[in-house]
Amino acid sequence: MQDSIYDKNESYGHEIESVFAKNRIKKTKKIIERIIQKNKIKNCLDVGTGTGYFLDFVKRVNKKIDCFGIDISVKAIILAKNNYRNINFSQDDIISFTGRGGKKV
Numbered sequence: 001m002q003d004s005i006y007d008k009n010e011s012y013g014h015e016i017e018s019v020f021a022k023n024r025i026k027k028t029k030k031i032i033e034r035i036i037q038k039n040k041i042k043n044c045l046d047v048g049t050g051t052g053y054f055l056d057f058v059k060r061v062n063k064k065i066d067c068f069g070i071d072i073s074v075k076a077i078i079l080a081k082n083n084y085r086n087i088n089f090s091q092d093d094i095i096s097f098t099g100r101g102g103k104k105v
Contacts, residue, residue, distance in 0.1 A: 052080030
């Protein structure tokens, strides 16, 4: 699979130009914080984790949550592993990861 999004954009999700996008992310973070604080969440799986920014946010809200990220992009996972060493990441596709091989369950 081609990693064209990571070849074209050097920001890797850390710089967002749109005010709308920034406000949406701010609201989403508040919702996630409330969910984490009100529930006894122990694990977080991020499918399509990209460079791991979301899981880093989850860890900052509660360091005890065991986070795991999976992405098909080799480049994204390399960046995630380099940026967030306290989070587990794996380069894979979800079909292989679940072990179902595309079969209906």
